[in-house]
Amino acid sequence: MPGATPDVDEGDDPNDGVRIDMISGARMEGLTGMEKIRLILDGVRDGNIVILEEGLSPDEESKLIEVTMTEISPDDFTGIEIETYPKPASGNQSFLDKLMGRESTQKLTVIGPANRIETLHKDENLISTLVSRK
Amino acid sequence: MGLLTSLKDSISRVTDGLFAADEPKRIGIYGPPNAGKTTLANRIARDWTGDAVGPESHIPHETRRARRKENVEIERNGRKVTIDIVDTPGVTTKVDYKEFLDHDMDKEDAVRRSREATEGVAEAMHWLREDVDGVIYVLDSTTDPFTQVNTMLIGIIESQDLPALILANKTDLADSDVQQIANAFPQHETIPLSALEGENMDEVYTKIAEYFG
Numbered sequence: 482m483p484g485a486t487p488d489v490d491e492g493d494d495p496n497d498g499v500r501i502d503m504i505s506g507a508r509m510e511g512l513t514g515m516e517k518i519r520l521i522l523d524g525v526r527d528g529n530i531v532i533l534e535e536g537l538s539p540d541e542e543s544k545l546i547e548v549t550m551t552e553i554s555p556d557d558f559t560g561i562e563i564e565t566y567p568k569p570a571s572g573n574q575s576f577l578d579k580l581m582g583r584e585s586t587q588k589l590t591v592i593g594p595a596n597r598i599e600t601l602h603k604d605e606n607l608i609s610t611l612v613s614r615k
Numbered sequence: 616m617g618l619l620t621s622l623k624d625s626i627s628r629v630t631d632g633l634f635a636a637d638e639p640k641r642i643g644i645y646g647p648p649n650a651g652k653t654t655l656a657n658r659i660a661r662d663w664t665g666d667a668v669g670p671e672s673h674i675p676h677e678t679r680r681a682r683r684k685e686n687v688e689i690e691r692n693g694r695k696v697t698i699d700i701v702d703t704p705g706v707t708t709k710v711d712y713k714e715f716l717d718h719d720m721d722k723e724d725a726v727r728r729s730r731e732a733t734e735g736v737a738e739a740m741h742w743l744r745e746d747v748d749g750v751i752y753v754l755d756s757t758t759d760p761f762t763q764v765n766t767m768l769i770g771i772i773e774s775q776d777l778p779a780l781i782l783a784n785k786t787d788l789a790d791s792d793v794q795q796i797a798n799a800f801p802q803h804e805t806i807p808l809s810a811l812e813g814e815n816m817d818e819v820y821t822k823i824a825e826y827f828g
Contacts, residue, residue, distance in 0.1 A: 539775075546736065546737075547736075550737040553709075553733045555729065559711040560709030562708065
């Protein structure tokens with residue numbers, strides 16, 4: 482499946498550091514909503530940080546929260562931390578986009594395991610996070 | 616035959632529309648955990664029906680199932696608005712049972728509470744996508760509103776074109792900052808209130824009638 486978590490060199494010890502998957506908009510483009518969510522959650526459940534170049538639509542975000550909740554289990558997976566730049570006050574959609582119902586989803590998004598990523602600071606221009614090792 | 620079918624469909628659409636207009640609107644009360652959603656739901660239900668919706672608590676995730684109070688009739692300026700209030704579990708992207716251990720719970724109770732909380736949040740998200748006609752978004756005005764959950768939920772509500780009323784709750788507390796919430800969501804009107812003390816409920820009811828009537 483094109484959306485599966487990318488293969489990595491099995492010789493790498495994940496305890497040596499933190500793996501970051503930066504996923505381009507082009508890679509996400511051909512995936513269904515559920516495939517995108519699976520791609521993200523599979524990576525995060527492996528302890529990785531996933532960075533999406535273009536983020537998710539509001540509907541996909543809603544489903545991501547829902548699926549995350551169904552996968553939380555004690556002493557194993559406590560959920561996700563997710564951060565995007567806040568939408569500017571004026572909104573980031575043109576009048577034509579709003580009229581045509583087109584949603585602008587292009588927003589860099591950082592997602593990681595809730596027990597390993599902590600947001601230190603966030604504003605419209607900067608997301609600062611602390612990522613801990615396993 | 617085609618003309619008759621088309622006429623029948625048209626009449627059916629008109630009658631459906633008439634009945635739909637009489638049906639109460641389902642208004643979901645959403646927000647992060649501990650914002651005072653159930654306190655507000657109880658306040659509204661007690662003011663207009665005499666009953667409560669559910670128990671309130673300072674422990675996060677006290678509400679773990681969406682609870683509905685049907686046919687709440689709110690009268691404003693000689694006009695009646697009938698709504699079903701849906702009190703939903705606080706939305707979050709993470710639930711760790713260990714947080715509940717700080718509230719005098721043993722591990723078994725904490726794990727059960729966290730499992731119910733996750734089911735409740737999933738249910739709340741489903742309601743938001745499928746089953747509500749409008750949203751009252753409750754925020755604790757003593758805390759930072761610039762959180763990812765708030766940003767995402769407001770985005771989801773806007774993408775569904777649902778009417779949304781933002782309430783800045785807990786104005787009875789000294790460190791309440793309503794302006795901070797107004798600044799976070801300038802595209803929406805922010806109404807201050809204390810659901811606990813019943814402060815500014817008149818304006819809240821006027822806005823409910825205006826937004827959801």
